Amino acid sequence: MSLKKIISLCEKQGFFKKLSVSYDETSDFIHHLKLGPVGAMFQENLRNEWLQNIVIGSKNFNVFLSGPSFVDTFEYAKQMSSERAPFAIAEFLKKETHRSESNIIINNSNEQNDFRNVLLNYGNMETIFRITTFLTKSDAIPFFHKWQRQRKIWWRKISASPGRYNLTDIQENENGRQSVEIKSDFPWGSQVVESMSIYTCEHNRLQPHHLQLKEGRKKISPHFIVSNINLSSMILNFICDAYEEPPYHEGVRPMMRIHRKLAPYKVAFTLSTNAGVMNNLNDLALYLCKQFRNECISTLLTLNAPKVTQEVQWQQYDQMGIPYTVVLNDNTLRNGIAHLRSRDTTLKEQVHISTMLTYLQQIFKNY
Amino acid sequence: MSLKKIISLCEKQGFFKKLSVSYDETSDFIHHLKLGPVGAMFQENLRNEWLQNIVIGSKNFNVFLSGPSFVDTFEYAKQMSSERAPFAIAEFLKKETHRSESNIIINNSNEQNDFRNVLLNYGNMETIFRITTFLTKSDAIPFFHKWQRQRKIWWRKISASPGRYNLTDIQENENGRQSVEIKSDFPWGSQVVESMSIYTCEHNRLQPHHLQLKEGRKKISPHFIVSNINLSSMILNFICDAYEEPPYHEGVRPMMRIHRKLAPYKVAFTLSTNAGVMNNLNDLALYLCKQFRNECISTLLTLNAPKVTQEVQWQQYDQMGIPYTVVLNDNTLRNGIAHLRSRDTTLKEQVHISTMLTYLQQIFKNY
8 A cells, every 4th residue: 555556546536637747856756636526525525524523513612714814803703702712713724835845855854655745736825724712821721632632533533544643742842832733644654634733922913912802800812722734635634544455355445435424425326237127227316316416415426337347336436435336226126125335345235215315314414 | 775784784793894995986985895704604605505506416417526627627527427418517716806997997887886886805816606517419408498497496595585586588699609697686786696608619628629528329519508606796695685674663673684504603592691590501501502513503602691681682693694592591490491583583482402402403404
């Protein structure tokens, strides 16, 4: 399992499109990639998962989604919170990047195979998912510890191998600022996926007179915790996280075990290739597909079954990370029973087509 | 009801932040605005509604979400569709804008009050939600008519006054290209919210040899239908669409009747102001808030009830477009019964706190 292999599989399945490969002075390869349509949907799902969990799902205090101006958002949040901590501000922050230059320098180290060897091209922009939580002095340190645990749990929850994610030790810089990172372990080394720091003094975008809250009747300067996720690292992380090669028959079965909440497509179809009933099966697949999509279950529809076997189609769906395939055949037309094939186990269970929708809804509701 | 009045209400409630007001040579005012935190969440909900409905919810064929390259996405979509129409490509298209210049020229017309008098600032970029559907020649015209109806229904479905949305007559330009627009009617005139055109010839981003599909065994050049929504017009439209001034007591009650699927916050709380039980009520509100947020119901939490009456808080929530407020008081602590106040009717129904979550989930599930 190497990064190169994962990327070439993902290219085949529409996650990425390769722009070019370059070599730096240590002859490490650097892949320049763009998101493909499957990758674009994967990105939307990641963005949505973060928004639902961190912004809308924040349990104990309000998280405000920032408009283009952080300062205005802070003022609004302060007013809505009666000038009292805690509250937080979430941002989809766009920054100009000069990664390709710095990249080549970093590659002088001896790591052979790393996210740094992959450049996801967003036209020289990178996106940071940032959350800044404002707290009173006494709440800050306990919350920082709680936040670290919560964040680790989030990464683990939507991962194919949760054990991969770990917190680093707390680093203290010369100003006494504490930082900690969440890293995910891969055969080629650990990758930073999120970094968190606690600040006790000035904010680079807020004037000191803005950054004042109340505690009881006193005026205080809040402490704040900043948490950063780089979108392109997040995408690469969950792609590599999902890649597996379980043994299958004589060989292996390369597949993307993407968490069902993140999977670009949740369901696909395969139809038996008996030509006589093909039109009826097509109609049935279309009927089920409409039902699923009506409930916002992202479904890949491939009608007019191509001239390949079901095995070959399953292989493709497994590599696209589609968790379930509805298998329809002659018998389904007679007795209404379809098979639901699981990507992870390759096992098929019998489900009546009238209960297929509710059964799938139940599966996709939970983590 | 004027655009100016709506904007100043929205400014107060965190939808927008005013940057400046300028006047053009006809002394029309031009508002320069930025999205505020409530507006940012509103934008997310619009984006999500479009994505769920148009991309994931497309009933009869696959819609592929485009990565940064439209051409690559087309190639992928073509391959996944065995080179056969219909299929579609959805894009969040970012374009440089020079609206502020063109704006001033347009304003020489005599319209006093128009979206053209409002500039939503995204740092000189505008976002277009575009969908391009590829069809065989024989399917193109019937689908174009069906698509128009579907799109009109979509706008009506998430609107506060569905009758506002209408299709214009089909326009034919000199090349024989047919176009149609969806307009929404306001006191100051109609605004274009979506435009749709059917193309029979070249695509500006696809080479003729790319733009070839199969029909039976023949090679064909597909026709295609392009549908465009400008994000900033969509936001302004649904803001103005939602603004109402129903009579209330002696005067009126200005409010934002935002559709519940789009509302930035779905639920808020007000607590009775009896100081003795305030801590208990705070705890109860926090408990319910956690329940709601755990199910991704966006909830505004305002604890330590400020020194204003419930009436004043309701007024604020109505103006923020929050559809429901959970009202907790001394009695709730004794018998578990809370009141659920509706923004639209101002009526309160009794709901037991143990069933509040399921009751709200039921409400927000449907359109």
